[in-house]
Every structure is written in C-alpha cells, then in structure tokens.
Amino acid sequence: MPVINKAGVMTRPWSRRAVLCSTGTGIVLLSGCASFGSEQSTNSPIAPVSVEEIASVKCPPSGDDDATVCSQTVEADAASVYLLPTPTVGETPDSLELTFTNASGADLTFNPYSWSVWRKSASGWSEIEQESSGGGELTVAAGNSETWTVETVVGYIDESAALHSGAYAAGINVPNPDGDDWITCLAVFGLR
Template sequence: MTRPWSRRAVLCSAGTGIALLSGCTSFASEPSTDPTATPVSAEKIANFGCPPSGNGNATVCSQTVETDTASVYLLPTPTVADAPDSLELTLTNESGTDLSFNPYSWSVWKKSGSSWSQIEQKSSGGGKLTVAAGDSEKWTVETVVGYINESTTLDSGAYSAAINVPNPDGDDWITCLAVFGLR
C-alpha cells in the first residue's frame, strides 16, 4: 500500500518545482536595454550626445565637431577598437596660436546605461606641453588611463576622454572630449 504524501513532502516538492520553473524562465533571452551590454559601434557612438566633462568650460566633442571650422579638437582613431593600446587620441590645433597645457590632466568617463561615471583619479602629473599652431599631438588610450589610475582596466563599452586646453580664441579654456568604444 502506498503511503499518502505528508504535508512536508508536498511543500518540499512544490517549492522545488517553483524553484525549477523560475530558474527556467530566466533562460529566455530578452534584448538588453543596457547599451554597454551589447558591443559598441562607431554608428552608436556617433549618435551619443556630448558627455559631461566635469567642469564649466566650453566643450568640443569628437562625434559632433566640425573639423573644417574648429580651432582645436580631439579625435579617437579608430572610433572603436579591441584594446586601449590600439586606440589613439589625437589633439589637433588648427588655430594660429600655440597651445600650452598640462598633458597629464586627463579625465576618463564610462557610459553605463543612460549616464556617464568618471573613472577614479588616483594620480596626476604636472608638466607642460606646447602644441604648435597647425600641429597635433597623439596619446594611446592606455597611456591616458595610466596617467590617472594605473590600476584601472577598461573593459568593453563606451568611454570618453577629456583634456583641457587654452581657448585660442579667448582667455578661458576648452575641454576637448573624445568618445570611443572598446569591444
């Protein structure tokens, strides 16, 4: 004769069944709404608005700058790369004025969802670099990140890097900002 189920056995079986069913529903693939969960593309970056730069300076963004008319700008090459050491940031001075600034004063931001968060700055350097009128200067993203935080490793996603330079058309400063992606 079979023994009737005890209340404990029924509850245990029901709990196990619910746990299994709820686990199975998590296997369904739903599209992610987090833009950093999917690979970033040059097209996606071109559609971003200008990210924050953390200061009150005028900002020149790589994905919106008109290079034919801008006096100074920062561009990533390529826009999306596999590793930080394969992506260069080029500051171009198209003005008629030499620009002298601290080449170690970078800030780097990561896009998470709809917001940007700044990568913690643990170090800073002092120095002076002059980019002559009509000239340019290049850094790798890996070098720039090392200037602010040597222990930071960039994973895949969208980022921005910014550096402040004197405004060749005035007495204030301009934040040159490059938006780029890593696969």
C-alpha cells in the same frame, strides 16, 4: 516511536516538523540559486560596439564652466582646437589613439596628464575615478598635433583601471586660443 534499521542502529522516524523544515530549507536554497543565476545574466558583457552606435552617442557633460569641443559635433575645418579618436572603435585600449589638434595660430601650453575618462552605461555617463595625477607642461605649436593611446591616458588616471567593451569618452582641458578661459576637448570612442 524508534525504529531499528538493518545495521541494528536505532533511528527516529521523520516528524512532520522535520519534513516541513527540510522542504522549506530546500525551497529557500533553490530560490537563492535561481535569483543568483538571474543576477549574473543581467551583468553579462555588453554587446560589441559598432562605429554606427558610437556615432549616435552624445558627449558627456564636462562638468565645468569651460567651453566644450566634442568629437561627435566638431567641424575640424572650422575649429581652432579639437580631440579625435582613431579609429573610432578598437579592439583594445592600446589600439586606439586620441589626437589633439591645435589648428589655431597660437602655441598652447597645458598639462598633458590631466585627463578625464567616462564610461557610458544605460543610466548615463560615469567618470572613472582618478587614483593618480601628474603634473607637467606640454606645448603644442600652432598648426601641430599631439597623440596619446587610450591605454596611456587611462594609465594617467588609474593604472589598474580596465576598460571593457562599451562606449567611452576622454577629455583634456586646454587654453582657449581665442580668449583667457579654457576649452574642454572631448573624444567619444568604443571598445569591442
């Protein structure tokens, strides 16, 4: 039955169907908001990374048949080649350096742009997709070292990639000074 309000406009009273439909829509909208809020909370930033936490992280698998030397387990006094981060945990990618050391008796020539970088998550290691690559040659003489910032290394792979708080690993392949194969040198580091 139509109702006339104070303004003289005829309105229709709410039917039971309209009330139920409005209530149902409200519940769906509210439940959507509640789930949206919980989804956001699961994607919250990772807690700051400590030196102790990084020390317990294992290197990612290098994914090939090359020998692997990992910063987490290398004995620098005994290894012929290795890659170490300095410091182990930094504030920004440009505050961390990766130093390749050739402690062997042979000069080593390799492509200094052929890096791989991985990010550690709860489900394991995932490699940052390579968007660009460069070619070149760098010779590191016997007993010498070469240093790059993490920011430079990531730029070789993908200039638009952003590293956030968490654990990472970087790797580069170099000739094995004791054979005809190659060695993958890996360094694990963290960003706060």
